[in-house]
Amino acid sequence: MKARSMLLQVAVAYLMPLLLIFSIFLLIRGHNEVGGGFVGGLVAAAAFILHAIAESPKATRAHLPLSPDKLIAVGLSIALLSGVLALFQGNPFMTGIWLKQPLPVIGKVGTPFIFDVGVYLVVIGVCLHILLNLAEDER
Amino acid sequence: MNAWSIAPIGLALAWGIMGLIFWQRIRLLRWLGVLGSTSFVALSIALLTMVQKEKFLILQVGAWRAPFGITIAIDLLGALMVTMTSVLAWFIALYSLTEIDESQVRYGFYPLFFLLLMGVFGAFTTGDLFNLYVWFEVMLMASFVLMALGGYRAQLEGATKYVLLNLIGSTFFLIAAGLTYSLTGTLNMADLAVQIREIDNPSLPLVLSALFLIAFGIKAAIFPLFFWLPASYHTPPVAVTALFSGLLTKVGVYAMVRVFTLIFPFNGTILQPILLVLAGFTMVTGVLGAAAQWDLRRLLSFHIISQIGYLIMGLGLFTPLALAGTIFFTLHVVIAKAALFLVSGMIQRLTGTFNLKSLGNLAQTQPGMALLFAFPALSLAGLPPFSGFFAKLILVRAGLEAQQGAIVAVSLVVSLLTLFSMSKIWQEAFWKPARREGKGILPVHMWGAVGGIVVVGVLLGLFANPIMTLSLQAAEQLLQPSMYIQMVLGGQP
Numbered sequence: 001m002k003a004r005s006m007l008l009q010v011a012v013a014y015l016m017p018l019l020l021i022f023s024i025f026l027l028i029r030g031h032n033e034v035g036g037g038f039v040g041g042l043v044a045a046a047a048f049i050l051h052a053i054a055e056s057p058k059a060t061r062a063h064l065p066l067s068p069d070k071l072i073a074v075g076l077s078i079a080l081l082s083g084v085l086a087l088f089q090g091n092p093f094m095t096g097i098w099l100k101q102p103l104p105v106i107g108k109v110g111t112p113f114i115f116d117v118g119v120y121l122v123v124i125g126v127c128l129h130i131l132l133n134l135a136e137d138e139r
Numbered sequence: 140m141n142a143w144s145i146a147p148i149g150l151a152l153a154w155g156i157m158g159l160i161f162w163q164r165i166r167l168l169r170w171l172g173v174l175g176s177t178s179f180v181a182l183s184i185a186l187l188t189m190v191q192k193e194k195f196l197i198l199q200v201g202a203w204r205a206p207f208g209i210t211i212a213i214d215l216l217g218a219l220m221v222t223m224t225s226v227l228a229w230f231i232a233l234y235s236l237t238e239i240d241e242s243q244v245r246y247g248f249y250p251l252f253f254l255l256l257m258g259v260f261g262a263f264t265t266g267d268l269f270n271l272y273v274w275f276e277v278m279l280m281a282s283f284v285l286m287a288l289g290g291y292r293a294q295l296e297g298a299t300k301y302v303l304l305n306l307i308g309s310t311f312f313l314i315a316a317g318l319t320y321s322l323t324g325t326l327n328m329a330d331l332a333v334q335i336r337e338i339d340n341p342s343l344p345l346v347l348s349a350l351f352l353i354a355f356g357i358k359a360a361i362f363p364l365f366f367w368l369p370a371s372y373h374t375p376p377v378a379v380t381a382l383f384s385g386l387l388t389k390v391g392v393y394a395m396v397r398v399f400t401l402i403f404p405f406n407g408t409i410l411q412p413i414l415l416v417l418a419g420f421t422m423v424t425g426v427l428g429a430a431a432q433w434d435l436r437r438l439l440s441f442h443i444i445s446q447i448g449y450l451i452m453g454l455g456l457f458t459p460l461a462l463a464g465t466i467f468f469t470l471h472v473v474i475a476k477a478a479l480f481l482v483s484g485m486i487q488r489l490t491g492t493f494n495l496k497s498l499g500n501l502a503q504t505q506p507g508m509a510l511l512f513a514f515p516a517l518s519l520a521g522l523p524p525f526s527g528f529f530a531k532l533i534l535v536r537a538g539l540e541a542q543q544g545a546i547v548a549v550s551l552v553v554s555l556l557t558l559f560s561m562s563k564i565w566q567e568a569f570w571k572p573a574r575r576e577g578k579g580i581l582p583v584h585m586w587g588a589v590g591g592i593v594v595v596g597v598l599l600g601l602f603a604n605p606i607m608t609l610s611l612q613a614a615e616q617l618l619q620p621s622m623y624i625q626m627v628l629g630g631q632p
Binding site: 069070072073076077080083084086087091092093094095096 | 149153
């Protein structure tokens with residue numbers, strides 16, 4: 001096991017919340033401007049990977065609310081559900097359903113946003129699944 | 140507007156998610172595989188009856204109207220292909236109960252199995268050229284991992300070749316799709332069909348269709364683009380090989396049939412004789428390649444290529460009867476081929492080898508297995524009363540009607556060589572005295588799966604008439620694109 005850098009550990013403790021908040025900002029902003037679930041997911045995954053480098057892959061896994069493969073499953077389910085919702089209104093699959101009033105801070109919310117949340121989770125799940133497995137193999 | 144047309148994709152995704160959730164519950168996953176495939180079979184039969192009644196099941200995803208959004212459209216051909224896929228998947232799932240070992244299940248066999256099916260269903264049902272590309276990629280991603288499942292050295296070698304050559308195919312597809320878009324400004328297949336016919340310069344569509352021919356030719360493993368197939372198909376577990384042999388190359392052929400009937404009808408152009416020549420060469424090289432093989436799975440892999448030649452022949456002839464022949468032949472060859480692969484898996488399980496030289500005497504020690512081998516083998520060679528006979532009969536008749544004697548002659552000679560090749564397996568594996576005796580008892584699921592798929596193959600021959608009627612209807616739909624165009628674009632000319 002390599003000696004961990006204390007500088008990095010301290011930096012990550014501050015960086016990680018910032019990166020995660022930024023990733024959610026990107027996710028929400030994505031509907032009309034640059035950003036979205038994919039980019040947001042990558043940033044969030046990068047935050048966790050930074051943590052894994054500073055601490056250890058095991059510590060990162062303990063931080064995750066769900067294991068990466070479950071994250072993928074949840075993300076895919078959310079994406080699928082966002083499409084299926086339209087069926088209950090008698091519209092074709094994936095027709096957008098929007099709230100009439102925009103929410104404060106978040107803005108207009110509708111099923112495309114929910115779909116993007118699904119993408120966000122899938123991207124985090126896939127990245128972490130691959131990278132954590134690789135990082136653990138290294139030892 | 141019909142919400143059911145998205146159902147195969149959605150259902151496959153839902154089962155894939157289930158597979159992810161229960162990733163580590165091995166026993167549960169195995170039965171989920173069977174349960175999921177059962178639901179596909181039920182759904183596809185429902186779709187088939189719906190399509191027969193309504194002709195087309197069309198969904199504009201997200202309620203975006205046709206040339207702008209993505210269209211999911213199932214016609215009779217699509218429904219037949221989805222049904223074939225589901226039936227094959229059901230038997231593969233049953234066979235996998237014991238064939239796919241625990242570590243392979245832990246590597247994610249079942250989620251990938253469902254996601255592969257999602258890609259295949261998507262390719263069979265989409266009405267959008269770029270969407271077709273996306274489904275190809277979904278399918279390839281899943282198949283890359285399935286091919287390397289377990290991570291043995293030979294598998295990795297096979298998977299590398301497979302990945303590389305298929306990516307080249309995908310690149311061609313993407314380039315062709317991009318050029319098509321720049322030429323017409325649309326990727327919706329129905330809209331494309333309209334736009335392409337309005338282009339004054341006939342050589343541009345011709346060049347595009349040649350590009351598509353290369354792209355789909357690599358996927359379908361036609362001559363001279365088939366190298367990836369024999370290099371990789373003998374490496375993964377037998378259940379995976381059987382699944383691939385039934386689905387991957389056939390999706391390539393399906394894409395050719397779809398694109399060359401709807402978007403670029405090539406009858407009368409120079410592509411038609413080229414396609415016929417390629418069909419002939421595909422048949423011959425496949426069967427000759429098989430003759431040189433002593434490894435059972437490699438031998439059968441070469442036969443896949445040779446059978447693809449027949450499918451291309453039907454497309455090249457481009458008459459209603461010939462296209463119906465291609466459709467019927469696809470159904471026949473998928474079942475027969477998968478059955479042969481599954482039997483080869485049984486042999487390997489029993490004796491520990493695929494090598495024909497060290498096999499032998501199985502007809503005496505395993506008469507049941509010999510029977511299960513004989514039926515699909517004779518069917519593949521095209522002997523009556525099996526489905527292969529009818530499939531070839533239709534193609535030969537269509538060829539004679541179109542006065543293409545040469546390709547008919549080639550197809551008949553290749554038939555004979557196929558019979559020779561099958562009798563070689565029979566002679567080596569089943570008749571000659573054995574060097575290594577097979578021991579042990581095979582699990583009952585295995586017998587059930589292989590027995591079942593052989594019975595399906597036999598039924599396909601016995602009920603050739605109604606299935607042929609369906610194929611003819613599907614072919615007529617294909618050759619009258621105006622119906623499809625009108626249904627998708629919604630009344631616009």
